[in-house]
Amino acid sequence: MQFISDNSDLLWSAFLTTLSLAVLSGLVALVLGTVLAAMRVSPVLPLRGLATFFVETFRNTPLTVVFFFLVFGIVQLDLQFPSRFTAAVAALGLYTAAFVCEAVRSGINAVPPGQAEAARALGLGFGQTLTTVVLPQAFRTVVPPLGNVWIALAKNTSIAAGFATTELTAALQRLTNSNGNQILLVFAVIVLAYLVITLPSAWAIRVIERKVAIIR
Amino acid sequence: MTSAAAGEPLVRLAGVNKWYGDLHVLQDIDLTIDRGEVVVVIGPSGSGKSTLCRTINRLESIEQGEITIDGTPLPAEGKALAALRSDVGMVFQSFNLFAHKTILENVMLGPVKVRGKSKADAEKRARELLDRVGVGHQADKVPAQLSGGQQQRVAIARALAMDPKVMLFDEPTSALDPEMINEVLDVMTSLAREGMTMVVVTHEMGFARRAANRVVFMDGGRIVESSDPETFFTAPSSDRAKDFLSKILNH
Numbered sequence: 001m002q003f004i005s006d007n008s009d010l011l012w013s014a015f016l017t018t019l020s021l022a023v024l025s026g027l028v029a030l031v032l033g034t035v036l037a038a039m040r041v042s043p044v045l046p047l048r049g050l051a052t053f054f055v056e057t058f059r060n061t062p063l064t065v066v067f068f069f070l071v072f073g074i075v076q077l078d079l080q081f082p083s084r085f086t087a088a089v090a091a092l093g094l095y096t097a098a099f100v101c102e103a104v105r106s107g108i109n110a111v112p113p114g115q116a117e118a119a120r121a122l123g124l125g126f127g128q129t130l131t132t133v134v135l136p137q138a139f140r141t142v143v144p145p146l147g148n149v150w151i152a153l154a155k156n157t158s159i160a161a162g163f164a165t166t167e168l169t170a171a172l173q174r175l176t177n178s179n180g181n182q183i184l185l186v187f188a189v190i191v192l193a194y195l196v197i198t199l200p201s202a203w204a205i206r207v208i209e210r211k212v213a214i215i216r
Numbered sequence: 217m218t219s220a221a222a223g224e225p226l227v228r229l230a231g232v233n234k235w236y237g238d239l240h241v242l243q244d245i246d247l248t249i250d251r252g253e254v255v256v257v258i259g260p261s262g263s264g265k266s267t268l269c270r271t272i273n274r275l276e277s278i279e280q281g282e283i284t285i286d287g288t289p290l291p292a293e294g295k296a297l298a299a300l301r302s303d304v305g306m307v308f309q310s311f312n313l314f315a316h317k318t319i320l321e322n323v324m325l326g327p328v329k330v331r332g333k334s335k336a337d338a339e340k341r342a343r344e345l346l347d348r349v350g351v352g353h354q355a356d357k358v359p360a361q362l363s364g365g366q367q368q369r370v371a372i373a374r375a376l377a378m379d380p381k382v383m384l385f386d387e388p389t390s391a392l393d394p395e396m397i398n399e400v401l402d403v404m405t406s407l408a409r410e411g412m413t414m415v416v417v418t419h420e421m422g423f424a425r426r427a428a429n430r431v432v433f434m435d436g437g438r439i440v441e442s443s444d445p446e447t448f449f450t451a452p453s454s455d456r457a458k459d460f461l462s463k464i465l466n467h
Binding site: 117122215 | 293316361374378
């Protein structure tokens with residue numbers, strides 16, 4: 001156990017990096033994914049086309065390739081993120097937004113059409129109908145799939161290890177190199193750190209799901 | 217605001233045609249509805265009567281013809297359409313109360329979001345309307361906790377909260393258990409007595425006789441007959457209406 005206290009600073013900062021990567025890119029993905037879902041159900045054809053293009057691009061590209069592009073590819077366009085960490089947040093956020101969009105869209109499709117009709121009949125516009133009637137109901141039905149997306153995102157943060165962000169998986173590589181005789185213990189510690197993020201999430205998702213359920 | 221004189225019809229459909237693909241669901245519909253008039257639309261299923269009702273606030277678009285409400289042609293989309301819809305109350309067959317909101321919130325939503333009323337004003341009016349339709353004590357429940365008849369009365373209150381110029385009822389009692397039909401029809405009858413302009417698509421012939429100023433009979437996407445209820449039920453002029461009435465009135 002000696003190595004844990006020897007490396008507590010590294011482990012702690014790696015854990016915080018993984019957590020903040022997941023939370024920040026999760027927020028980006030949630031907001032962007034919701035906007036994309038709204039675009040995909042809007043009556044405006046160019047908006048629908050743009051959102052569909054975005055979703056298909058990011059959903060069908062390996063996350064590692066997205067990282068490569070945002071870290072190295074955009075340099076050719078004279079663009080660069082201020083840090084590797086922000087590049088990682090952007091890559092994870094954009095990639096995950098595609099999945100959030102599709103989850104939210106499935107929720108929108110699950111709202112009975114009569115709900116939106118009733119809102120329109122009252123004189124609510126498209127945006128008002130979406131934000132006050134459709135999305136609040138859609139989100140309630142997509143808590144479980146959004147939970148999946150969140151847990152996948154928490155684990156996908158490990159890709160950032162390959163792009164100079166010292167999160168948990170990067171710490172794992174470093175510690176297994178320096179503590180070759182204790183590899184199993186290193187693995188156990190790192191896995192435990194991921195579980196500290198994902199297991200409470202799974203529990204929180206169940207609680208939220210029960211709390212917001214709509215009686216129909 | 218509008219130039220429509222008091223004598224002009226409130227709702228006017230002129231030469232309205234609509235197709236679903238090859239199916240010609242509305243054929244050359246001409247219909248005018250005066251202020252305070254209660255028009256009951258009846259006909260066999262598939263005759264286009266629900267579609268007709270839904271074109272009046274453009275929940276269904278039309279391919280040909282013109283619909284005007286209070287002298288204003290129905291806009292195709294956007295803010296103008298939303299504004300016009302806010303003056304047209306709609307009651308659906310399946311109630312369509314907002315499932316995630318309480319009864320009270322359902323009735324307050326339109327006045328607050330569309331009319332810009334304060335929450336306090338909207339709540340006061342909503343409670344009056346809920347009392348009026350007899351569900352005031354259920355205000356804090358969610359729709360699924362109410363019976364179908366109660367939900368439909370809330371839906372009527374929700375539409376009334378917008379102070380509509382005209383109310384559309386699209387088979388308002390067709391999804392109800394038989395013992396709940398009358399509680400809804402009673403509310404509608406009292407509305408009719410108070411002079412609300414109403415278009416009612418229904419199979420309730422008793423309501424048509426009791427409350428309608430005019431019965432419109434549709435078949436195959438056309439208006440086949442349009443007359444006062446007494447004439448329609450005792451001496452229908454078309455064979456199609458005679459046949460329809462003989463099937464539904466004999467039992």
